[in-house]
Amino acid sequence: MDTNLVMYQEEFDRITQVLNRLRVDASAKIVFLVDKNGQQIAGAGEIDQVDTTSLASLTAGNVAATDGLAKLIGEKEFSILFHEGRKDNIHISIVGQRLILVVIFDERSSLGLVRLRVRKASAELERILQLMESKAREVGESEQASPFAEITDEDIDALFSE
């Protein structure tokens, strides 16, 4: 099984920086990053205009289904998915086998430009992801693994008090 994904402020800032730059470079409306299980990690652009939680979960479902299709025909993966709409388009790509980079853009950009910029940003994101994974492993081996190590039964009960 993969290690749990743990994100600290430092990596979050670096990821957000990469996404912001990608959004500008690709002239995109929204750029965001989710993990393959549908958890949203970070975003840039007009993210308050959309329901990002749903977007994240559906993107992950979409990628999972496409992965399934790939395996059925003997492909390792389809690393890029592209959905073309009348106004907006969605470009989805896999980063480092466990993250999904989503770029939403309209006529102010083009598929070619997005693809080009995504490639560059992906390499950077992959480096950050590796860092996160090695950090998670280190922390996992140390004592103070999770912030939940000290939660009490009362804390948990309190969540369900209503």
Next chain:
Amino acid sequence: MSFINYAAREINVKIVYYGPGLGGKTTNLQHIYERSNPKQKGKLISLATETDRTLFFDFLPLDLGSVRGFKTRFHLYTVPGQVFYDASRKLILKGVDGVVFVADSQEVRMDANVESMRNLEVNLTENGYDLKEIPYALQLNKRDLPTAVPVEEMYRVLNFKGEPTFEAVATEGRGVFETLKAVAKQVLYELRRR
């Protein structure tokens, strides 16, 4: 596989509702959606066929409040119950933190319950999990139906590790939150253990 985000101070966990077709998995989520505070819940997404059979999954994000300064966000998913959607079921179990098995109490569905539970075990194993280890709750749904099998018998057939078991009538909301709480608690305990 939970995702701990120190930057946003939140923890995301994934709960999957599993069980035979037409057993009430989607109804569980619908009830949770209807009865939750609007501030706590996101949109309920159902990828269903025109006849309201789940085609891929239902999804409901739910904020349960904070523990030690961390927001707890539960992502609830259902799987399509119909046997031939097995490939989709397997995908949805990826990254799961806890499972609710929704069993159909009707006598004619007992075989389907058993088959679905075996299928759950196989699909968990293929995703690298063990049904005996994972946070898990059993729900005996449709207790209001006249053909419902006695609870003791269902317990004997379906309960395999003394997991928390709840009688439910999901259409009326009976037992729905109790089941969710039971599995959510186990997930949080699991986080503490790690």
